[in-house]
Amino acid sequence: xxxxxxxxxPLIGSFSANCGKxxxxxxxxxxxxxxxxxxxxxxxxxxxxxxxxxxxxxxEDHDLALDRLIKKISGIGVMVGAFTRNKGATGxxxxxxxxxxxxxxxxxxxHKQLLPSYDVFDEARYFEPGTPGTSNINYRGLKITxxxxxxxxxxxxxxxxxxxxxxxxxxAINLSDDKIDLIVNxxxxxxxxxxxxxxxxxxxxxxxxxRIPLLYVNQVGGQDSLLFDGGCLAFNSYGELVSTTNRFxxxxxxxxxxxxxxxxxxxxxxxxxxxxxxxxxALVMGTRDYxxxxxxxxxxxxxxxxxxxxxxxxxxxxxxxxxxxxxxSMPSPxxxxxxxxxxxxxxxxxxxELKVIPITxxxxxxxxxxxxxxxxxxxxxxxxxxQARIRGSILMAISNRFGSMLLSTxxxxxMAVGYCTLxxxxxxxxxxxxxxxxxxxxxxARYLNRDAIIIPSRTIxxxxxxxxxxxxxxxxxxxxxxxxxxxxxxxxxxxxxxxxIIKMGYDPxxxxxxxxxxxxxxxxxKQAPPGLKVTSKAFGYGRRYPSAENYREWA
Numbered sequence: 001x002x003x004x005x006x007x008x009x010p011l012i013g014s015f016s017a018n019c020g021k022x023x024x025x026x027x028x029x030x031x032x033x034x035x036x037x038x039x040x041x042x043x044x045x046x047x048x049x050x051x052x053x054x055x056x057x058x059x060e061d062h063d064l065a066l067d068r069l070i071k072k073i074s075g076i077g078v079m080v081g082a083f084t085r086n087k088g089a090t091g092x093x094x095x096x097x098x099x100x101x102x103x104x105x106x107x108x109x110x111h112k113q114l115l116p117s118y119d120v121f122d123e124a125r126y127f128e129p130g131t132p133g134t135s136n137i138n139y140r141g142l143k144i145t146x147x148x149x150x151x152x153x154x155x156x157x158x159x160x161x162x163x164x165x166x167x168x169x170x171x172a173i174n175l176s177d178d179k180i181d182l183i184v185n186x187x188x189x190x191x192x193x194x195x196x197x198x199x200x201x202x203x204x205x206x207x208x209x210x211r212i213p214l215l216y217v218n219q220v221g222g223q224d225s226l227l228f229d230g231g232c233l234a235f236n237s238y239g240e241l242v243s244t245t246n247r248f249x250x251x252x253x254x255x256x257x258x259x260x261x262x263x264x265x266x267x268x269x270x271x272x273x274x275x276x277x278x279x280x281x282a283l284v285m286g287t288r289d290y291x292x293x294x295x296x297x298x299x300x301x302x303x304x305x306x307x308x309x310x311x312x313x314x315x316x317x318x319x320x321x322x323x324x325x326x327x328x329s330m331p332s333p334x335x336x337x338x339x340x341x342x343x344x345x346x347x348x349x350x351x352x353e354l355k356v357i358p359i360t361x362x363x364x365x366x367x368x369x370x371x372x373x374x375x376x377x378x379x380x381x382x383x384x385x386x387q388a389r390i391r392g393s394i395l396m397a398i399s400n401r402f403g404s405m406l407l408s409t410x411x412x413x414x415m416a417v418g419y420c421t422l423x424x425x426x427x428x429x430x431x432x433x434x435x436x437x438x439x440x441x442x443x444x445a446r447y448l449n450r451d452a453i454i455i456p457s458r459t460i461x462x463x464x465x466x467x468x469x470x471x472x473x474x475x476x477x478x479x480x481x482x483x484x485x486x487x488x489x490x491x492x493x494x495x496x497x498x499x500x501i502i503k504m505g506y507d508p509x510x511x512x513x514x515x516x517x518x519x520x521x522x523x524x525x526k527q528a529p530p531g532l533k534v535t536s537k538a539f540g541y542g543r544r545y546p547s548a549e550n551y552r553e554w555a
Contacts, residue, residue, distance in 0.1 A: 001142060001257040004029035004037040005243075007230035009221030009250050010046035011293055013058065015065035018044055022080060023072055025252060030076040032254060035140060040186055040219040041081035041112075041149050042096065044069065047188035047219055048226070053083065053094060053126045070101045077102040077139055081148065081186045083127070084109060091128035098146045098186050100137060108137035112148035113168045120190060120226060120533065120542035123150075132166055133175040142181045142257060145172040145212075149187040152216075157209065158202055173210055180212050182257060188219040191229040191282050192536055193275055199233070200241060208239025213260035220250060222289030225530045225541045227282045236260045240267035248281040276447040279440070279534060280315070283432060286532040288319035290430050291405050298404040302395050302425070303327040303346060303354065305339025306464060307445050309409040310346050310455045312432045314448055316407060317350050326404060327354045330391045332363055334467050338458060345456045359390045366390070384468035388424025396427055405429040408529055413438040413481060415528065415539055416488050417514060418521030419466075419474070426528050434531025435538040437488065438464070438481040479510050487514050493537045498554045512554055523547040 006025045010018040022039055029037040041047055045062050052058045066082050077100060084097040095111040111130025115123040135146050151168040173180050183206070189199070199216070207214040213236050220230030234243035234255045242264045245251040291299060299316050303309050316325045327350075329343040340356070347354035366386055367377060377383040399406040408428030410420045412435050420426050433441060445455045464474040464481075478484055487506055490496040491514070498515055502508045525539045526547060537543065 001036060001140060002032075002034045003215065003255050003257060004032065004034040004252055005215060005217045005232040005234065005245070005255065006037060006039055006252045007218055007220040007232050007245055007250060008039060008043060009228075009289070010043055010219065012046035012049050012223060013052060014046070015044065015061055018046060019065050019069045019072075021250075022069060022078075026073045026076055026078055029252065029254075034076060034254060036077040036079065038184060038186065038215065038217045039078070039080040040217050041098075041188040042083060043080050043186075043219070044082040046223065047081075047228075048121075048123075048223070050122075059083075059085075059094070066099075070099075070106065071104050073101075074103050077107070079146065079184065079186070081188070084111070086128045088128070092126060094127050095130060096123060096127045096148060097130075098148050098184075100139060100146070107139065108146070110135045110137070110146045110148075112151060113166065114150040114154060114164050116150050118163070119537070121150075132168065132171045135168060135172045136176050136180065143176065143178050144182045144184055145169065145176075145180050147172075147183065147185045149185065149189055152183075152185045152206065153202065155202060155206055155209075157205055169206060169210075173212070180210070182260070183207070183210075183212050183214040185214070185216045187216060188228060190533065191227040191278075193279065193534055194536075196229070196231060196247075196278070199231075203233060203235055204239040204241065207235040207237060211237045213237050213257065215255065220248065220285075222286035222293070222532070224290065225533045225538065227286045227532060227534065229278070229282065234260065236262065236264055236267075238263050240264040241269075242267060244268060247278065248285045276443060279436075280318075280444060280447065282534055283315050283436075283532055284318045287315055287407070287430065287432055290530075290532075291320060294405070294429070296403065296405040296429075298324040298326070298402065299407050300326045300328060300395055300398050300402070300404040301407050301409065302391055303329050303343040304409075304467070305329075305336075305342035305346075305459060307441055307455065307459050308411050308433065310342075310459050311441055311445055311448070312407055312409045313346060313350060313352065314454055315432055317352060322350055322352045325350070325352045326398070326402075327352050328395060328398065329354060329356045330359045330394060331356070332359050332387045332467070334387075334469055334472070336467060338462070339467060342456045342459045346454075346459065349454050349456070357394055359387065359394070362390050363387055379469045384466070385421045385424060387468050388421035388466075392421075392424040392427035399429075407432050408434075410434060410528075411436055411438050411441050412535075412539070413478075413484055413488060415525060415531070416492065416521070417478065417484070417517035418524050419478060420524065420528075422524055422527060426524070428529045431529045431531035434528065434540070435534045437485045439485045479514070483510065484514065487511055488518075491515055491518065493535055515554075519545075519549070 100108040117124040216233040219228040229247040406428040
């Protein structure tokens with residue numbers, strides 16, 4: 001049987017547009033000779049709809065769209081993710097479901113059994129889990145195990161702690177009277193660094209262990225903080241990767257179920273590769289989708305002459321085209337001529353418009369206004385924050401006037417320790433690199449310059465500085481990023497204790513100070529714009545820490 005795997009980029013709640021993509025893609029698959037087409041998890045509504053699932057009108061409109069969709073496609077079987085109503089007397093009112101239909105008739109429905117409620121997931125809040133052993137269906141002579149995303153991640157041979165007691169794949173195979181011909185997994189699995197390699201390893205192990213081909217179909221596109229990379233995968237019964245789609249864009253790949261039962265003549269190599277291209281593509285996709293899905297077409301960025309704003313500007317140009325990107329340089333009394341020159345050079349390299357708006361007059365006026373209550377503010381944090389907030393106010397005014405989304409430029413290292421100003425450089429609609437540590441920012445900048453200079457060399461090489469005081473550098477107040485970033489990764493992403501990090505060889509006082517800063521800056525991050533998630537643990541959506549707390553593990 002010829003089968004099409006299709007990754008689409010839905011917009012949450014845009015039922016007509018989402019179904020239009022499904023219909024168009026299914027028609028293309030049918031015309032290509034396919035008998036079955038498979039779409040991602042919750043493709044009708046888009047994932048994750050969050051508390052929209054608690055609105056009766058949203059559920060009713062979804063049901064109408066799904067009913068119309070089923071009636072509009074003919075001549076091909078369609079497997080699609082949607083939510084369905086729980087017909088039981090108890091439990092949550094909805095299931096996260098996979099529906100198989102053909103020629104206007106529903107042939108089978110199975111419900112997601114494992115409902116994640118960790119990190120960015122909260123599916124147990126909305127859905128009732130499916131019943132074990134109900135995921136096997138017959139279609140045109142094929143015995144198929146239909147699963148949804150998390151259902152495939154609890155294999156007992158996968159190393160690490162298992163958070164569920166059941167394994168839907170194992171149970172489906174053991175409960176089947178006949179041999180399973182195909183495992184299908186519909187997913188809306190967010191991107192993060194290192195995850196592609198992990199998926200390949202898990203899915204290859206499952207298909208090889210059970211000697212059953214496995215097809216994986218994933219959502220693509222940005223949705224708020226979450227980035228979905230697509231990357232449909234087809235493994236044969238020997239655990240070899242034989243087909244895949246390109247990631248970070250809508251695409252279709254065709255597979256033959258008969259060929260999946262045989263060894264591959266030439267299997268694809270899923271070995272780990274340089275992740276910088278994927279990271280850049282993910283940030284570009286996430287920026288494009290967030291800006292456009294929120295109803296904007298243009299963006300504005302404050303260009304300081306530093307590497308962070310330069311990287312964000314380059315991402316924005318790739319996402320929205322250069323004519324839709326405005327750079328604004330706002331020199332203060334402490335801005336160096338070199339930084340202003342670097343901002344100009346960057347704008348010229350990117351071919352974007354640059355406006356220069358000095359803030360010295362406004363800054364001096366504010367100092368004069370505050371002198372009666374605060375006295376002289378020479379080089380204090382208050383004086384530094386005034387400059388950042390003046391810039392934020394100017395950028396937001398431009399955003400309001402011209403309908404451009406302001407992109408903030410702070411990186412993860414700064415956000416972690418609070419090296420940022422509320423209502424200043426934290427202003428904006430999207431924090432593009434808020435989950436990208438500083439050292440990785442430099443790596444991305446060098447990656448962008450691999451063929452030609454885009455980000456000025458001096459921008460990358462000079463000591464990082466906010467330039468809010470004379471001869472200021474980041475390392476006046478922070479440990480070197482070569483020390484800070486590994487500490488942050490160990491604490492935030494690996495959940496290591498202070499004692500464990502100190503045993504890794506880091507100075508105890510530095511470790512304690514960094515952790516203290518992380519904790520005391522929680523209130524700031526709760527007021528920050530959403531940031532694109534690219535690591536295993538990002539700030540914002542998925543991280544739930546109190547702002548008012550007093551736990552000190554080293555006390």
